Amino acid sequence: MIYTVTINPSIDYIVQLKELTLGEVNRMDYDNKLPGGKGINVSRILKELGHDNVALGFLGGFTGQFVKDALEKTGLKTNFTPIQDDTRINVKIKAQDETEINGRGPKLTQDEIDAFTAQFDKLTEDDVVVFAGSLVPSLNEDFYFDLIKVIRSKGAQFVIDTTGESLRKTLEQKPLVVKPNNHELAELFGVKFDCIADIVKYGRKLLDMGAQNVLVSMAGDGGLMITKDGVWRSLAPKGTVVNSVGAGDSMLAGFVGTYANTKDPIEAFHYGLASGSATAFSEDLATREKIEEIYAQITIDEYKD
Numbered sequence: 535m536i537y538t539v540t541i542n543p544s545i546d547y548i549v550q551l552k553e554l555t556l557g558e559v560n561r562m563d564y565d566n567k568l569p570g571g572k573g574i575n576v577s578r579i580l581k582e583l584g585h586d587n588v589a590l591g592f593l594g595g596f597t598g599q600f601v602k603d604a605l606e607k608t609g610l611k612t613n614f615t616p617i618q619d620d621t622r623i624n625v626k627i628k629a630q631d632e633t634e635i636n637g638r639g640p641k642l643t644q645d646e647i648d649a650f651t652a653q654f655d656k657l658t659e660d661d662v663v664v665f666a667g668s669l670v671p672s673l674n675e676d677f678y679f680d681l682i683k684v685i686r687s688k689g690a691q692f693v694i695d696t697t698g699e700s701l702r703k704t705l706e707q708k709p710l711v712v713k714p715n716n717h718e719l720a721e722l723f724g725v726k727f728d729c730i731a732d733i734v735k736y737g738r739k740l741l742d743m744g745a746q747n748v749l750v751s752m753a754g755d756g757g758l759m760i761t762k763d764g765v766w767r768s769l770a771p772k773g774t775v776v777n778s779v780g781a782g783d784s785m786l787a788g789f790v791g792t793y794a795n796t797k798d799p800i801e802a803f804h805y806g807l808a809s810g811s812a813t814a815f816s817e818d819l820a821t822r823e824k825i826e827e828i829y830a831q832i833t834i835d836e837y838k839d
């Protein structure tokens with residue numbers, strides 16, 4: 535089974551207006567409330583693609599109830615740990631630019647944390663756990679690292695969408711895949727990339743440091759996949775970008791779901807790219823129909839040094 539973990543879910547409050555003027559009363563043209571959080575987005579795309587999965591994390595208050603109901607309406611399997619405090623609301627303003635204001639997140643009690651962590655004792659080597667998104671203020675990065683140790687001790691695989699030092703620290707536990715974007719990869723090594731060969735060189739370092747597969751997303755320039763068997767590249771398909779929320783999560787979902795079911799990294803990369811671009815071209819996260827349409831437009835070429 536694939537489990538996604540969203541420690542700090544949200545209601546994504548999408549607000550659209552032609553122009554945002556700071557310091558004035560602005561009126562919305564359109565607004566919408568969506569269940570949000572990176573792991574939840576991964577779960578929603580996994581479900582679209584027909585990959586069985588369960589969304590885990592913490593939900594509380596009227597906002598948490600909204601997220602739970604919205605996910606259950608889609609038929610997604612969830613097993614969120616109930617909490618006393620309210621799940622956060624993240625504001626996504628789509629005006630002349632896209633501006634995001636994300637909440638800090640709720641307080642968790644020790645009993646709530648213990649109830650959540652107990653679930654990981656049941657994992658087996660057939661399971662994959664995907665961690666995505668920020669932690670709540672009362673937890674630090676060690677929370678992820680400690681859970682990852684438990685997951686690996688059960689023989690299960692893990693994926694964590696993180697950057698910087700916490701990415702470096704998780705590599706020794708051999709994540710199934712890491713997915714920095716090209717800027718995050720450059721920052722991790724304190725370098726600047728001038729060409730694809732530079733990106734490949736530093737992507738290979740992540741393999742050497744423990745990652746099983748490396749995806750480097752490059753927004754409108756597509757992506758690269760680096761594995762021990764070779765390097766593959768794809769240009770992004772053409773389309774109108776209407777949404778930058780969740781493209782990275784969708785890419786991760788397309789890759790992880792396909793890889794878990796086929797063990798074919800090239801097919802997984804293909805679905806990862808298609809899912810990322812399909813979401814970038816959609817108002818909300820992509821539908822399966824859109825992902826398949828984009829999939830058919832993508833070609834993947836082997837990259838030779």
Ligand SMILES: Nc1ncnc2c1ncn2[C@@H]1O[C@H](COP(=O)(O)OP(=O)(O)OP(=O)(O)O)[C@@H](O)[C@H]1O
Pocket residue numbers: 715750751752753754755756757770771773775778779780781782783785806807808809810811812814
């Ligand atoms: N302008 C675009 N045109 C086509 N595809 C895109 C575009 N932007 C993003 N994508 C698709 O989404 C994938 C992930 O995008 P990106 O590189 O921005 O990841 P990210 O930085 O992790 O995203 P996020 O902002 O969601 O965290 C890309 O590899 C690509 O497939």
Ligand SMILES: O=P(O)(O)OC[C@@]1(O)O[C@H](CO)[C@@H](O)[C@@H]1O
Pocket residue numbers: 542544546569570571572575624634636666667668669779780781783
């Ligand atoms: O504050 P975090 O956890 O880093 O990011 C949360 C978030 O911005 O990420 C998702 C898009 O990737 C949104 O659904 C959600 O609001």
